[in-house]
Amino acid sequence: MxxxxxxxxxxxxxxxxxxxxxxxxxxxxxxxxxxxxNYSIKIxxxxxxxxxxxxxxxxxAADDSEEEKxxxxxxxIEMLHTYSLVHDDLPAMDDDKYRxxxxxxHAEFGEAIGVLAGDALLNxxxxxxxxxxxxxxxxxWNLRVIKxxxxxxxxxxxxxxxxxxxVDVEKTxxxxxxxxxxxxxxxxxxxxxxxxxxxxxxxxGASSEALAIVxxxxxxxxxxxxxxxxxxxxxxxxxxxxxxIHSDQRNSKTTYVSLHGLEASKNKVEELSTEAKKLAQQLSxxxxxxxxxxxxxxxxx
Amino acid sequence: MxxxxxxxxxxxxxxxxxxxxxxxxxxxxxxxxxxxxNYSIKIxxxxxxxxxxxxxxxxxAADDSEEEKxxxxxxxIEMLHTYSLVHDDLPAMDDDKYRxxxxxxHAEFGEAIGVLAGDALLNxxxxxxxxxxxxxxxxxWNLRVIKxxxxxxxxxxxxxxxxxxxVDVEKTxxxxxxxxxxxxxxxxxxxxxxxxxxxxxxxxGASSEALAIVxxxxxxxxxxxxxxxxxxxxxxxxxxxxxxIHSDQRNSKTTYVSLHGLEASKNKVEELSTEAKKLAQQLSxxxxxxxxxxxxxxxxx
Numbered sequence: 001m002x003x004x005x006x007x008x009x010x011x012x013x014x015x016x017x018x019x020x021x022x023x024x025x026x027x028x029x030x031x032x033x034x035x036x037x038n039y040s041i042k043i044x045x046x047x048x049x050x051x052x053x054x055x056x057x058x059x060x061a062a063d064d065s066e067e068e069k070x071x072x073x074x075x076x077i078e079m080l081h082t083y084s085l086v087h088d089d090l091p092a093m094d095d096d097k098y099r100x101x102x103x104x105x106h107a108e109f110g111e112a113i114g115v116l117a118g119d120a121l122l123n124x125x126x127x128x129x130x131x132x133x134x135x136x137x138x139x140x141w142n143l144r145v146i147k148x149x150x151x152x153x154x155x156x157x158x159x160x161x162x163x164x165x166x167v168d169v170e171k172t173x174x175x176x177x178x179x180x181x182x183x184x185x186x187x188x189x190x191x192x193x194x195x196x197x198x199x200x201x202x203x204x205g206a207s208s209e210a211l212a213i214v215x216x217x218x219x220x221x222x223x224x225x226x227x228x229x230x231x232x233x234x235x236x237x238x239x240x241x242x243x244x245i246h247s248d249q250r251n252s253k254t255t256y257v258s259l260h261g262l263e264a265s266k267n268k269v270e271e272l273s274t275e276a277k278k279l280a281q282q283l284s285x286x287x288x289x290x291x292x293x294x295x296x297x298x299x300x301x
Numbered sequence: 302m303x304x305x306x307x308x309x310x311x312x313x314x315x316x317x318x319x320x321x322x323x324x325x326x327x328x329x330x331x332x333x334x335x336x337x338x339n340y341s342i343k344i345x346x347x348x349x350x351x352x353x354x355x356x357x358x359x360x361x362a363a364d365d366s367e368e369e370k371x372x373x374x375x376x377x378i379e380m381l382h383t384y385s386l387v388h389d390d391l392p393a394m395d396d397d398k399y400r401x402x403x404x405x406x407h408a409e410f411g412e413a414i415g416v417l418a419g420d421a422l423l424n425x426x427x428x429x430x431x432x433x434x435x436x437x438x439x440x441x442w443n444l445r446v447i448k449x450x451x452x453x454x455x456x457x458x459x460x461x462x463x464x465x466x467x468v469d470v471e472k473t474x475x476x477x478x479x480x481x482x483x484x485x486x487x488x489x490x491x492x493x494x495x496x497x498x499x500x501x502x503x504x505x506g507a508s509s510e511a512l513a514i515v516x517x518x519x520x521x522x523x524x525x526x527x528x529x530x531x532x533x534x535x536x537x538x539x540x541x542x543x544x545x546i547h548s549d550q551r552n553s554k555t556t557y558v559s560l561h562g563l564e565a566s567k568n569k570v571e572e573l574s575t576e577a578k579k580l581a582q583q584l585s586x587x588x589x590x591x592x593x594x595x596x597x598x599x600x601x602x
Contacts, residue, residue, distance in 0.1 A: 024459060028464075029464075029468050029481065029484050030459060030464035030465070030467045030468050030488075032467055032471055033459050033463060033464060033467040034459065037459070083420075087416055087417075087420060090393075090416060091393075092391075092392075092393075092412035092413045092415070092416055093413050093416065111393035112393045112394050112470045113467070113470070113471075114393070115388055115391060115393055115394065115416065116388075116463060116466060116467055116470065118420070119384075119388060119419070119420075119423065119463055120458065120459050120463045120467075122420065122423055122424065123423065123454060123457055123458040123459070123463060124458055124459060126427045126454050127451070127454035127455060127458055130447075130450060130451050130454055133447050133451075136444060139440055142443070142444075142447065143437060143443075146431075146434050146443065146447075149431060150428070150431050150434075153424060153427050153428035153431055154428060156424055157421065157424040157425055157428055158325060158331060158334050158335065158338070158421050158424070158425060162334065162417060162420055162421045162424060163329075163330075163331035163334060164331075165417060166331045166333055166334040166414070166417055166421075167330050167331050169413045169414070169417065170333055170414075180330065183330050187331075
């Protein structure tokens, strides 16, 4: 493990701990829903979205000691991401029984609780984000939270993630045009990464000009991340990935790679990565975030 | 149609128009999701929750001319209620093909879009509620909106509606205790009626003392409404109800009526209705709301 990977692991564990603090206690007559929510979150994940958010917060905040006030959103964005996975895995959607080597939520708890656990995480993500509102006197902070929660809703909704998911679901099994692929990638994958980075920057106090750069950078990272995913499905190492490759081919799924070929796709990832790094330098982001961008676009799992 | 029923119909139509203004345009690559959302809302309904909210707003607001500012929440609560019906109807849940004489959302659009339409309405309900935030200078109003959105999330979530739904789903086919029935009714039915009335009152500027009374009144109305539902399933007129009766018996469902018998249930509705009216008088609510409470606890459909 390189030094960077070691730091990344620590940051992930820090987020695991933070998330834990915001998850519900497994008690009361409805405890099955709490168990299913916590199970879904604890299956794991890279916690990239909250880490992105934290990095952007730190990039703009004048005073890091106030970071605690932004923490509800770190937890909320991961809950939101997790709900989308729980519903994606349902029999009516991708019908996946396993995720990261564990049974998916509906496979573990039954389909009805699978639906409800996703609903619960989505609803709870908004409730958790609302915990960021401060006291009456914190008027300026509360205005930032209002702005952040609007971005949260917009990027997650029908003009964001759910919109992308709709087109993805509708077009399953049919060949996609380049325009459709870009629409799906932008909404289904990029939107939540944009939300993560924008919300961190908003809570940190970024200007509108800076936010425009943040959104562009996040979009490049998301797109590069998704195309890298397609590439790994073609040439990745199953051992490292922890899942079988060639699933896109098996499912006759149009991807960026199937449309443009491997070389052009690698070049596109390189191009997006270079663009993201350029924007990152404009924003004077941390060395860690710069390394993370490079790492994600070169990752092998 | 009595004069009251005529007014109720007008109020419902007013809400239909208001909802329409907040629904998305059916355009863009993801238009199927917009169609499915709008279809779900337009299947119809009594629009009781937004009417309750509007009544409580009017009860407390010093200046009715500002009601427009509260309207996003009128639309949001109906979207929230509708998402819960869309997911309830899914094959994994109640597996209902028809609602109010129309195909349910998943029956019309397929199961995947059924799941996504529910998600979309839930997410959009929060986005719509957020539209109530005013300008920076409206600090006092924005504090009310913050309070309202927290109630919205809490009453809809795992300690509210979703919590009740979880227990209901888990216990399907098993006999329930009195404690379980009360828990399910309180969370699954009363919570959203409480949210409706509380949010109207909060936005209207009600004091904490008044809010406590509003919540109690809403709980009585919700409970009476639900027990009346059980009674109608036993002795209702299928023609008036527009659905077949004895469904609880067919599904071996424990209800308040199956636990306590018809007479005791009728008495309970009467008692709850009297209590609600008493609280309503303490709050000096409109004549219309008083009539509505009486009407709902005596309704035959």
